[in-house]
Amino acid sequence: MQRVRKEIGAEHIDLRSWQRHGITVAVLDTGMAEHPDLDGRVDAFFDFVWTNGRETACYDDNGHGTHVCGILCGSGRMSDGRYRGIAPDSRLVVCKVLDHRGDGSMEHMLQGILFVEKNYKLYNIRIVNISVGIGQLKDRRKVSELAGAIQRLWKLGLVVVCAAGNKGPGENTISAVGSGEKIIMVGCHDGNYRRGEPGSCSLYSGRGQEGGLIRKPDLVAPGTDIISCNAFYRERGEWRYYVAKSGTSMATPVVTGCAALLLQKEPYLSNDQVRERLIYSARDLGEAWNQQGWGMVNLRNL
Helix, strand or coil, X not given: CHHHHHHHCHHHCCHHHCCCCCCEEEEEECECCCCHHHCCCEEEEEECCCCCCEECCCCECCCHXXXXXXXXXXXXXXXXXXXXXXXXCCEEEEEECCCCCCCCCXXXXXXXXXXXXXXXXXXXXXXXXXXXXXXXXXXXXXXXXXXXXXXXXXXXXXXXXXECCCCCCCCCCCCHHHCCCCCEEEEECCCCCCXXXXXXXXXXXXXXXXXXXXXXXXXXXXXXXXXXXXXXXXXXXXXXXXXXXXXXXXXXXXXHHHHHHHHHHCCCCCHHHHHHHHHHCCECCCCCHHHXXXXXXXXXXX
């Protein structure tokens, strides 16, 4: 995470001068395990996979969601701050929409989105993080229904941040969930870290249509070898509080964290204004538009 913070200019941010009340983010993922770095951060946890949307105690039977939450707002408590998240004051409303394999049905995803739509005022949710890549489904009706539900979240004033998916580098391989014009879709790029090497997420990050009317992804962020919270840190008697994962799923909460910091500093901003500030301050990497969008998310100029 130190490498990530340096790449996006987060080392210039002094949170001590900002309001201490963090922004609430809804995270739709595999859930979230109890972890020392995430203690006291969760305002609600709802399970749409096994308990039909009931509120339950936090858990994560896959580990993906816990890792994502750590990137977003982990305190870094078990690493003396080394692996703290981008926006450590943020609050969480976690919706489990993916199972123990990291798979999920369209119905579970829609249930999670509809829950946020109905309850965002109750929990004061300002941002929605969807680190889930869904390919180009054959059932266009389901794709349209899901895209429409996500668009409604934006129309309500929520900032929605989605992963571009890992189906690249071919043209038009972005995830179906965030194809709308307003949704902030995040691809993966690590700057000079492992540039061009096998395993670099920029080599498989989903890409938009070259020359398309809507330029996707909107932004990129680091996503290779990102060290964050390990859901299974007490497994088999070993204490491993952190684990490395790669993909656009990891890049997405980096951008979500930047949006949360911006709203923490200027809570009166609309979601459209947040998107504009993020894309217009991005750092051009000199890549094709359908690979980098507006560029690397950049906190230096926010």
